[in-house]
Amino acid sequence: MVGRCVVAQNIEMIDQTVPRRVYASGSLRELALLFLRLGTTAFGGPAAHIAMMEDEVVRRRHWMTRERFLDLLGATNLIPGPNSTEMAIHIGHQQAGWPGLVVAGSVFIIPAAAITLLFAWAYERFGSLPQAAGLLYGVKPVIIAVVLQALWGLGRTAVKTRFLAFVGVSAVAANALGLNEVLTLLGAGAVTVGAQLFEGARVKLSAAAAWASTAAPLVGATVAVPFSLTALFLFFLKVGAILFGSGYVLLAFLRADLVDHWHWLTEAQLLDAIAVGQITPGPVFSAATFIGYVLGGVRGALVATAGIFLPSFLFVALSGPLVPRLRRSPTAGAFLDGVNVGSLALMALVTWALVRVAVVDVTTAVLAGASAVLLIWFRTNSVWLVLGGACVGLVFRGAVP
Numbered sequence: 118m119v120g121r122c123v124v125a126q127n128i129e130m131i132d133q134t135v136p137r138r139v140y141a142s143g144s145l146r147e148l149a150l151l152f153l154r155l156g157t158t159a160f161g162g163p164a165a166h167i168a169m170m171e172d173e174v175v176r177r178r179h180w181m182t183r184e185r186f187l188d189l190l191g192a193t194n195l196i197p198g199p200n201s202t203e204m205a206i207h208i209g210h211q212q213a214g215w216p217g218l219v220v221a222g223s224v225f226i227i228p229a230a231a232i233t234l235l236f237a238w239a240y241e242r243f244g245s246l247p248q249a250a251g252l253l254y255g256v257k258p259v260i261i262a263v264v265l266q267a268l269w270g271l272g273r274t275a276v277k278t279r280f281l282a283f284v285g286v287s288a289v290a291a292n293a294l295g296l297n298e299v300l301t302l303l304g305a306g307a308v309t310v311g312a313q314l315f316e317g318a319r320v321k322l323s324a325a326a327a328w329a330s331t332a333a334p335l336v337g338a339t340v341a342v343p344f345s346l347t348a349l350f351l352f353f354l355k356v357g358a359i360l361f362g363s364g365y366v367l368l369a370f371l372r373a374d375l376v377d378h379w380h381w382l383t384e385a386q387l388l389d390a391i392a393v394g395q396i397t398p399g400p401v402f403s404a405a406t407f408i409g410y411v412l413g414g415v416r417g418a419l420v421a422t423a424g425i426f427l428p429s430f431l432f433v434a435l436s437g438p439l440v441p442r443l444r445r446s447p448t449a450g451a452f453l454d455g456v457n458v459g460s461l462a463l464m465a466l467v468t469w470a471l472v473r474v475a476v477v478d479v480t481t482a483v484l485a486g487a488s489a490v491l492l493i494w495f496r497t498n499s500v501w502l503v504l505g506g507a508c509v510g511l512v513f514r515g516a517v518p
Contacts, residue, residue, distance in 0.1 A: 145213045145220055152205050152221045156228040156399045158503055159201070163401070164467040165260040166201030168267030169499050174208055176270070176496070181211065183274040190271075191456035192436050194302050194463070197359050198429040199402040202226060206433040218437075222430055229399025230406045230422050236393045237410035237418065255484065255510020256503055257475030262488035263499045264468045268461060275457045280312055284455055288462035302459040309455030310448055344381055346413055346420050353405050353424030367391070367402065381412055402426065480513055 151173060159166045167190065174180045181189075189207040193200050202225060209221025276282045284305050292301045342348050352374065360370055371390075375382045382390075390411070394404030402425050409421025442449070476482050484506060491497040 145216055148209055148212050148217055149220050149224050152209070153224040153228065155205070156225040159398050160256045160260060160396075160503055160507075162260075162467070163199065163201040164264045164464050166400070167204055167464070168263045170201070170204055170208065171267045171271065172263070172492075172499050177498075180208070183271060185211075187271055187275050187457045187460075188453055190460050191302075191453050192439075193433075194298070194460045195456060196432040196436055198357050198432060199400040199426070202400045202402070202426060203429045203433050206430060207437055210433065210437050215434075218430065218434060222426075222433075225399060226403070226422070226426055229397055229403035230418075232397045232399075233393055233403040233406040234410060234415075234418055236397065237407045240389065240393075240407070241411065251511045251513070254481070254513065255506040255508065257506075258481040258485035259488045259499075259502045259506035261468065261472055261475050261485045262492055263502070264464070265489060266492045268464060268468065269493075272461055275454070275461055277454065281309070281454060281458050284308055285458035285462045288459040289465060292463060292466055298463055301463065302456050305459030305462070306452040306455035310452045313448065313451040342379060344379075344412060346416060349409060349413060349417060350420045350424040353409075353421045354427060356405075357402070357425040357428040367394075367404065371404075371408070375408070382408065386411055400426075480509075484509060 155166070155169055155173070159169050171183075171186055175183055175186050189204060189211075190200075193203045193207060196203065202222060205225040206218050206222035209217035209219070211217075213220070272285075276285060287308075288301050288305045291304065292298065296304070356367070356370060360367060371382075372384075372387055376384055376387055387408075390404045390407040391401075393407045394401040397403060403422070405421040405425040406418045409417035409419070411417075413420065476485055488502050488506065491502060492499065
């Protein structure tokens with residue numbers, strides 16, 4: 118135990134003095150295998166994916182400290198696109214440079230896209246989705262435990278002061294009351310900077326939230342266009358470039374254009390696409406693969422997938438090198454501290470939403486509790502817990518309401 122603490126202290130010292138240092142020898146092959154496995158087994162949406170990444174790269178491999186992981190998470194939450202995919206790209210870039218950026222992001226996306234493509238083929242051939250209720254029944258409670266464990270660990274690192282705790286709680290309240298995710302994060306960062314610049318002044322997050330809520334949402338007017346592969350690519354490129362929020366926000370965005378304005382899809386087709394994105398591992402944005410296949414076959418699936426994920430690689434490539442510089446600046450570092458607690462606030466809200474749909478009876482409550490014990494006290498790999506939860510769900514699938 119003493120040796121482990123010494124190692125942790127040394128890692129913290131290295132992190133403070135050499136921001137771009139790789140903390141453990143992680144080859145490109147090791148990076149690819151890790152994110153290929155996560156892309157194949159990471160169910161539960163972005164919060165769960167990020168929790169699994171934290172478990173692997175911070176707790177198990179010691180590739181980075183929790184503080185560095187939180188900095189990357191904060192930067193990820195400030196740019197549009199799928200957060201878990203962008204975290205994979207960030208981690209790949211830190212571990213293996215530009216090749217790591219491309220490899221980590223790609224192998225995390227490919228399994229989800231391939232599985233979604235199989236679902237889309239079955240959907241077109243048989244007219245409905247294969248039943249997956251039993252699988253979800255067992256996986257969701259495990260995901261709750263994984264996310265809570267990550268929230269606890271990251272929260273202990275991020276909440277350094279009582280003021281940051283106040284900012285985090287206020288961010289939860291602001292977002293729960295309807296404040297846009299990115300405005301919540303920017304407000305948390307701005308208030309933390311204000312507290313540093315005007316020490317002693319009682320800066321309230323509610324004031325920043327009121328100011329931020331006057332900003333107009335970043336949504337452009339839509340014009341009806343005939344279907345083509347080029348139009349499909351440009352549409353999903355736009356979605357990937359400006360969309361913040363969860364898969365439910367994605368649903369609203371897609372519905373407005375694809376169903377209401379352009380009539381490319383029916384309401385039922387869109388809901389089935391989002392369902393596939395939820396029940397398959399990897400990023401929820403793989404719903405684009407399903408929609409692309411329904412509209413344009415295999416070529417449509419490839420075009421839609423490329424369009425929605427391409428902006429993530431570009432945004433991470435542009436923002437990634439700025440993170441160490443931000444941390445070295447006192448003002449920018451304070452802003453990043455605020456963004457970090459704001460990110461955890463958003464993650465906590467997602468977790469609460471997951472609890473309400475995952476823990477539905479005694480079996481799921483026991484599964485969630487047992488998973489938490491195995492994660493926290495026995496440090497069981499979260500991948501095995503997810504697979505075990507899937508098996509339990511299939512065994513008890515008849516008990517699903």
